[in-house]
Amino acid sequence: VTAVMWFRRDLRLGDNPALLDAVAAGGGRVLGVFVLDPLLWDRSGDPRRNRLAASLRSLSESIGGRLVVRRGDPATVVPAIAAEVGAASVHVSADYAPYGQQRDQEVEASLKCPLVRTGSPYAVAPGRVLNQQRRSYQVFTPYFKAWLAHGWRQPAEAPADVTWVKASSEELPLGADDAGEGAALKHWKAYLEDVAAYDDERDRPDLDSTSRMSIPLKYGEIHPRTMLADLARKRSAGAEAYRREVAWREFCADLLARHPQAAWKPLRPEFDKMQYDEPGELFDAWRAGRTGFPFVDAGMRQLAETGFMHNRVRMVVASFLVKDLHVHWRFGARWFMRSLRDGDLASNALNWQWVAGCGADAAPYFRIFNPVGQGLKFDPDGDYVRRWVPELRHLDGKAAHEPWRYDASGYPDPIVDHAEARREALRRYDAMRS
Numbered sequence: 001v002t003a004v005m006w007f008r009r010d011l012r013l014g015d016n017p018a019l020l021d022a023v024a025a026g027g028g029r030v031l032g033v034f035v036l037d038p039l040l041w042d043r044s045g046d047p048r049r050n051r052l053a054a055s056l057r058s059l060s061e062s063i064g065g066r067l068v069v070r071r072g073d074p075a076t077v078v079p080a081i082a083a084e085v086g087a088a089s090v091h092v093s094a095d096y097a098p099y100g101q102q103r104d105q106e107v108e109a110s111l112k113c114p115l116v117r118t119g120s121p122y123a124v125a126p127g128r129v130l131n132q133q134r135r136s137y138q139v140f141t142p143y144f145k146a147w148l149a150h151g152w153r154q155p156a157e158a159p160a161d162v163t164w165v166k167a168s169s170e171e172l173p174l175g176a177d178d179a180g181e182g183a184a185l186k187h188w189k190a191y192l193e194d195v196a197a198y199d200d201e202r203d204r205p206d207l208d209s210t211s212r213m214s215i216p217l218k219y220g221e222i223h224p225r226t227m228l229a230d231l232a233r234k235r236s237a238g239a240e241a242y243r244r245e246v247a248w249r250e251f252c253a254d255l256l257a258r259h260p261q262a263a264w265k266p267l268r269p270e271f272d273k274m275q276y277d278e279p280g281e282l283f284d285a286w287r288a289g290r291t292g293f294p295f296v297d298a299g300m301r302q303l304a305e306t307g308f309m310h311n312r313v314r315m316v317v318a319s320f321l322v323k324d325l326h327v328h329w330r331f332g333a334r335w336f337m338r339s340l341r342d343g344d345l346a347s348n349a350l351n352w353q354w355v356a357g358c359g360a361d362a363a364p365y366f367r368i369f370n371p372v373g374q375g376l377k378f379d380p381d382g383d384y385v386r387r388w389v390p391e392l393r394h395l396d397g398k399a400a401h402e403p404w405r406y407d408a409s410g411y412p413d414p415i416v417d418h419a420e421a422r423r424e425a426l427r428r429y430d431a432m433r434s
């Protein structure tokens with residue numbers, strides 16, 4: 001017999017229960033396939049495409065070059081390949097995102113053998129964390145407590161003795177990044193040595209002290225269970241704080257699985273009535289990192305140049321778009337999904353909703369970030385701004401956050417008056433509520 005392992009967001013061999021099931025079902029004979037689904041591939045931006053390609057290359061190398069890559073609609077491609085090798089079953093780790101769930105149902109309907117779902121990209125699968133009335137949570141802190149109490153399995157070993165079955169494959173797309181399971185584990189182990197500082201330093205983009213694990217997590221080069229097991233061995237406030245962030249990722253996935261419409265629609269229905277402006281020149285300035293607010297521009301340029309942005313800065317640029325420029329968060333969320341290497345529908349949409357005040361457990365709408373104050377607080381010496389905004393490199397220390405007080409030709413003037421924009425945001429909020 002042969003079993004098919006259909007890889008999706010789990011591009012690794014270690015701690016992969018779906019793969020272990022495939023090996024058991026195939027008596028050691030497994031065909032590993034990845035389907036390049038045009039619907040997802042064509043919508044991703046280059047940063048995500050390149051990163052995925054690099055990860056696939058690495059996975060293929062680790063199975064002797066035998067990863068089979070086929071392009072097309074999974075509902076056609078997966079049954080075809082299963083028939084080609086006479087597969088007894090097709091194995092996946094479950095996908096809880098709206099498109100993924102629908103796609104898997106379609107594949108299941110056209111397969112002649114079972115589609116077996118084992119595990120998920122989360123320590124606790126969406127839908128499992130329930131309160132005493134067996135309802136899911138809308139608020140993070142009680143979710144987090146229940147998530148901890150629920151617990152998770154210990155990481156599983158990579159399978160031994162697999163015969164990877166050959167089949168024709170498309171050329172793998174090129175990917176330049178350093179990616180894959182080995183690189184992810186190495187990066188994580190090195191980061192773990194410094195995790196104690198996470199609690200104090202994670203809000204400081206100038207120190208660049210967060211883990212950047214969102215990218216390997218996105219592609220499943222590592223499972224969060226593996227990380228949580230390592231964190232449990234570290235007794236520090238930093239390790240505790242880190243675990244809480246991992247739980248945020250799971251909370252986002254849980255919310256999206258229960259409210260698929262939350263991908264692009266506000267979770268709080270009253271926000272359907274919120275008045276927003278059409279994205280025009282101001283939106284273009286935001287995307288280009290030319291708003292005249294140094295902390296915002298530094299973030300948007302970091303995003304454009306590297307496909308990454310620090311979490312604190314994501315919050316500030318998102319707030320700026322929604323509350324200073326009065327543009328719907330959906331446009332920002334879409335730009336992020338195009339630009340981020342870690343672009344993940346659940347984490348992205350729910351965090352945008354959090355910032356925009358319309359999410360489940362959102363920041364209150366009337367709490368409006370001051371983009372200059374945030375910069376002065378979290379980038380106190382201006383290093384982050386100078387790193388990403390070359391026009392401001394001649395300004396020392398904090399001065400980089402307030403270029404209008406100095407000579408900064410070549411750098412744009414602020415595109416809005418923050419105090420005025422803030423008043424307008426509050427006016428619209430009141431109008432929505434009345």
Ligand code: FAD
Nearest residue numbers: 210211212213214245246248249311314343344347348351
């Ligand atoms: P670390 O600080 O080292 O955190 C460790 C891990 O915890 C992260 O890798 C991530 O998996 C998880 N995590 C941390 N913060 C959050 C959070 N607020 N929500 C969910 N998970 C979190 N994260 C994504 O992975 N993909 C996205 O598309 C995404 N879009 C975002 C959009 C906005 C507007 C905001 C405010 C946040 C977004 N985040 C997103 C969450 C967060 O910014 C990133 O996960 C984090 O910056 C990644 O960097 P890191 O791995 O160094 O984080």
